Amino acid sequence: MEGDFMLWFLALVRAAIVAAAVVLLVFLAQELLLTHDGPQLRAPAIFYAVQDWIEQTLHHVHSKSSSWVDQFDGAQRRQMVVACGASALTGLTLAVSWFLYTSLIKPYMVYRFLKKQGLKGVAFRPFVGQLPEMRAYVQRKKRDPEYAALVFPQAIEAEAKYGTVYLSQLGTNIRVVLTDPSAIKEVLVTKARSFEKTPFARRLLSVLGNGLVFSEGATWERQRKMITPAFSHSKIKAMTDVMMRCADEAAARWCAKLEGGPVELDMQREFAKLTLDVVGRAAFGSGDAVSDKVSDEVYTGLNRLVEDKVARIFSGVVFIPGYSLLPTPDNRSIWRRERTLRDMGLRLIQARRAERDRGAGKEDLLGLMLAAQDDQADGTAGKGMTDQQLLDECMTFLLAGHETTAILLTWTMYLVTKHPEYCGRARDEVIEVLAGRDELPYEELHKLRLLQCILYESLRLLPPVPIISRVAVQDTEVAGYKLPRGTEISMMAYPMQTRKALWGEDAMTFRPERFANGITAASKHPMAFLPFSAGPRNCIGQNFALTEAKLILVKMLRTFSLRLAPGYRHAPVMYITMKPGHGLPIILEKLEKSF
Numbered sequence: 258m259e260g261d262f263m264l265w266f267l268a269l270v271r272a273a274i275v276a277a278a279v280v281l282l283v284f285l286a287q288e289l290l291l292t293h294d295g296p297q298l299r300a301p302a303i304f305y306a307v308q309d310w311i312e313q314t315l316h317h318v319h320s321k322s323s324s325w326v327d328q329f330d331g332a333q334r335r336q337m338v339v340a341c342g343a344s345a346l347t348g349l350t351l352a353v354s355w356f357l358y359t360s361l362i363k364p365y366m367v368y369r370f371l372k373k374q375g376l377k378g379v380a381f382r383p384f385v386g387q388l389p390e391m392r393a394y395v396q397r398k399k400r401d402p403e404y405a406a407l408v409f410p411q412a413i414e415a416e417a418k419y420g421t422v423y424l425s426q427l428g429t430n431i432r433v434v435l436t437d438p439s440a441i442k443e444v445l446v447t448k449a450r451s452f453e454k455t456p457f458a459r460r461l462l463s464v465l466g467n468g469l470v471f472s473e474g475a476t477w478e479r480q481r482k483m484i485t486p487a488f489s490h491s492k493i494k495a496m497t498d499v500m501m502r503c504a505d506e507a508a509a510r511w512c513a514k515l516e517g518g519p520v521e522l523d524m525q526r527e528f529a530k531l532t533l534d535v536v537g538r539a540a541f542g543s544g545d546a547v548s549d550k551v552s553d554e555v556y557t558g559l560n561r562l563v564e565d566k567v568a569r570i571f572s573g574v575v576f577i578p579g580y581s582l583l584p585t586p587d588n589r590s591i592w593r594r595e596r597t598l599r600d601m602g603l604r605l606i607q608a609r610r611a612e613r614d615r616g617a618g619k620e621d622l623l624g625l626m627l628a629a630q631d632d633q634a635d636g637t638a639g640k641g642m643t644d645q646q647l648l649d650e651c652m653t654f655l656l657a658g659h660e661t662t663a664i665l666l667t668w669t670m671y672l673v674t675k676h677p678e679y680c681g682r683a684r685d686e687v688i689e690v691l692a693g694r695d696e697l698p699y700e701e702l703h704k705l706r707l708l709q710c711i712l713y714e715s716l717r718l719l720p721p722v723p724i725i726s727r728v729a730v731q732d733t734e735v736a737g738y739k740l741p742r743g744t745e746i747s748m749m750a751y752p753m754q755t756r757k758a759l760w761g762e763d764a765m766t767f768r769p770e771r772f773a774n775g776i777t778a779a780s781k782h783p784m785a786f787l788p789f790s791a792g793p794r795n796c797i798g799q800n801f802a803l804t805e806a807k808l809i810l811v812k813m814l815r816t817f818s819l820r821l822a823p824g825y826r827h828a829p830v831m832y833i834t835m836k837p838g839h840g841l842p843i844i845l846e847k848l849e850k851s852f
């Protein structure tokens with residue numbers, strides 16, 4: 258019996274070795290032949306399958322017992338060791354081939370294929386690409402305040418050199434960079450089905466799991482359809498009370514600090530707390546203001562998490578396949594932070610589930626999602642949401658919903674205090690539209706035309722999400738170039754939103770009036786303004802964000818005089834979102850007469 262087992266075992270190992278070698282050779286031959294004259298570069302499914310297998314094995318290896326080995330004698334064990342050694346060698350060969358393929362051969366083939374079509378861009382550099390330049394760029398930004406004040410100087414230089422569609426390489430990632438509105442429209446709108454979110458972005462923001470930002474295909478369609486009603490005009494109107502209450506409470510907190518005269522506050526941090534409070538109460542129905550402790554936890558936790566992840570890009574380790582699964586100190590610290598944030602989401606869900614069980618359900622975003630889950634449990638409405646999906650969506654809305662809006666408010670506050678004449682004019686407009694009333698109804702928010710233009714101009718000059726990435730999931734064509742499946746695309750809003758050819762000679766100047774006749778009339782191309790992306794995967798929360806920003810700014814303008822503190826250092830930094838590198842110190846003073 259044991260002898261039979263050994264024979265089978267050895268035969269299996271040999272067959273595996275031969276099969277692996279054949280698959281490897283056939284696959285490489287196919288790759289080399291097919292990519293020679295067409296965009297048929299095929300994704301290396303076998304390598305991804307091996308990667309999945311290795312990852313799963315790593316996860317389960319601890320639970321395996323080796324006691325069954327004891328039943329074999331010395332000779333059999335030696336044979337097994339040889340067989341295992343051969344398997345390990347095959348495994349190692351496969352792993353090395355897979356590493357070389359994904360990190361060197363495939364990037365080079367994609368690069369060569371694109372370059373052959375006449376696409377300009379940086380020269381190919383194995384493994385590192387432009388990482389050394391990126392590191393030098395970050396160091397220079399730290400040393401040189403004038404350089405630090407520039408937004409994406411390297412992208413502006415690259416555009417001047419290579420045009421609005423060009424090749425770039427970060428680590429092992431070959432990317433086609435687009436700053437041309439027509440090409441961007443192809444990716445986001447007309448050929449949206451040929452593209453998905455990149456695995457790179459997914460890994461950077463893994464705390465969001467498979468929520469709406471990162472889900473794909475049928476799951477995304479179902480989630481988007483289910484969540485869209487929570488962002489209708491009537492639902493946002495219903496949320497304005499909560500938004501105003503949060504703004505009032507924050508203003509009262511700031512007023513309490515002003516008893517002894519003007520006070521300098523870091524408004525970047527204050528806005529982050531305030532927007533977290535809004536999304537917590539408006540979308541998730543938490544009854545009370547988010548406590549200082551919780552908002553500090555989220556603010557610091559999220560910032561550190563993103564900083565750690567971005568640091569791994571510059572160190573290059575993020576490009577080592579499988580690295581993120583190893584229990585290194587940096588990975589463990591990232592896992593800990595992600596767990597803390599997700600635990601917070603879980604607490605929120607549990608509290609609301611308990612409320613629902615008591616029959617006190619609410620009709621906000623979380624209420625909608627919980628109802629969908631109940632439907633699933635009843636089996637009455639097809640597929641609903643699993644616990645995991647629910648948590649992923651909560652993390653998505655908590656984080657996507659507060660961080661971006663806080664940055665919009667921060668940059669807008671910077672711009673209006675840098676251009677105080679606009680601060681004064683916006684205040685006059687608020688006073689005029691309020692006309693002595695205590696509150697501005699939702700229906701009249703559109704009357705704040707200058708404030709709306711100021712918000713758009715802020716999103717144009719300092720977009721909170723300045724880069725949108727995609728990967729081609731089928732062979733396709735963009736801007737006349739054939740893109741093989743697997744090609745990554747980076748769409749950069751800033752160079753396009755500040756290009757003279759699209760926005761006129763004053764493209765770099767803060768001039769909100771350019772939006773007086775709406776977004777499309779402000780530039781020469783309808784896609785030249787991209788702060789909320791476009792097409793089916795555009796930002797679902799844009800009206801929520803703009804309504805919230807207006808209400809908060811109204812409160813601030815009618816209560817405080819605002820000045821940029823002399824210590825402010827303008828240094829936009831890119832940590833997935835683009836925000837001030839040294840906070841936003843603003844001097845707040847209570848207006849003699851508040852309106």
Ligand code: HEM
Pocket residue numbers: 469470471481536540653654657658659661662665721722725726787788789790793794795796797798799801802
């Ligand atoms: C000024 C504020 C905001 C900006 C600049 C912004 C920007 C964006 C951008 C550029 C995208 C597209 C990302 C991509 O395609 O890769 C996006 C998607 C998304 N945003 Fe926002 N966002 C803001 C506020 C919000 C708010 C307040 C919420 C929720 C309460 C939200 C939830 C989402 C979600 C769920 C998606 C994914 C939509 C999908 O793929 O179907 N965002 N946002």
